[in-house]
Amino acid sequence: MLDINKIRNDFPILSRKINGKPLIYFDNAATTQKPISVINSLTDFYTTYNSNVHRGVHTLSMQSTDLFEEARNRVAKFINSQRSESIIWTRNTTEGINLVANAWGKKNITPGDEIVVTAMEHHSNLVPWQILAETNKAKLVIIPINDDGTLNLNNIDTIINSKTKIVSVVHMSNSLGTINPIHELCEKAHKVGAKFLLDGAQSAPHMPINVKDYDCDFLVFSGHKMLGPTGIGVLYVKPDILENMEPFLTGGEMVLEVSYEKASWNELPMKFEAGTPNIADAIALGEAIIYLEKIGMEQIREHEIELTNYALNKFEKLNNLTLFGPLDSSIRGGIFSFHSEYIHPHDLGTFLDNEGIAIRTGHHCTMPLIRSLNIPATSRASFYIYNTKDEIDYFIQSLQNAIKYFTHDK
Ligand SMILES: Cc1ncc(COP(=O)(O)O)c(C=O)c1O
Known part of the structure; x- marks a missing residue:
């Protein structure tokens, strides 16, 4: 209790x-309300160690880098990710899905392929796939729902088939409250060689999440729905997939070597975090996770x-x-x-x-x-x-x- x-x-x-x-x-x-520890974390950042991460040798920068990376480690543990390099900071769930659709999808979806979502997806997990399907000449296939708001899986083996390249499913529906059978759907996706993306926007705040147990390839969620600030979210990607993904946004932070002609990419996860990240909010999300885990x-x-x-x-x-x-x-x-x-x-x-x-x-x-x-x-x-x-x-x-x-x- x-x-x-x-x-x-x-x-x-x-x-x-x-x-x-x-x-x-x-x-x-x-969005959820914020406990005082999260609010204090934000104030503390701006009043005592505000500075940019990764590039500085001065005390403030080293402190913010340490706490920023500590928050990433905390997120990794929270979802049972073996490696913290699998955790990419995003603005929110929406950006995480757009990142996957662009960085993984544009390269891996070819004409005639199929992308599977459900009839209860948030626009964030529908529109990016609609656009990808249109640009890469693939087909978007929808898993229907029953009258009671559960997924209708009667024809699931026809829906998820050898043409399917990714199955992207909401864990807990934000409109119906339905918790979907993701073990089963992930297994079916993998059986046909497809990837599985889990939209955890509504589940990560409310139940234990275990990417190792689910075996999902991608997981996305938003900090602001789990006591954290707005403007910070998480994308988890399985390490072997992440190694082979091209960057989504390019510029500072995500590069290793740059000449006037070309550039090479920084190591993971920085390769996917172009520009100055949302440092204060990432650290405050770490604080929100401490709060949740204490309960x-x-x-x-x-x-x-x-x-x-x-x-x-x-x-x-x-x-x-x-x-x-x-x-x-x-x-x-x-x-x-x-x-x-x-x-x-x-x-x-x-x-x-x-x-x-x-x-x-x-x-x-x-x-x-x-x-x-x-x-x-x-x-x-x-x-x-x-x-x-x-x-x-x-x-x-x-x-x-x-x-x-x-x-x-x-
Ligand atoms: C199931 C689900 N997916 C995605 C989103 C999008 O989240 P955000 O607006 O934080 O990107 C929401 C937000 O309500 C959601 O409930």
């Missing part, structure tokens, strides 16, 4: 009032299962409302997307904001998925380590009030 009160005290923003009510922050799938990723997942079961139970009793995604917490994260034909999600978002509750409304960057549900948008509540059952109670009560208010003359 997590000591939620102790955890909440570490997050200054949670004592804020919104419209005179205590803030209930249920927009964690969009324990298994415990974090357990807390989320508990909140998910609690919320599922409450949602079951609500009328005039459709909840999307699987009803089984073993294959679902704490993400609740729902729709009522009587309330436009934006109206509901405003109604709940009046009660101090922050939820997200819209298509959640999964426009094709939301369109396939035949609705304009959903309302989405998403939980994290500092959320409580009491907050869920207040949210459900407010939701009931909203339904009553908007359906009074129906």
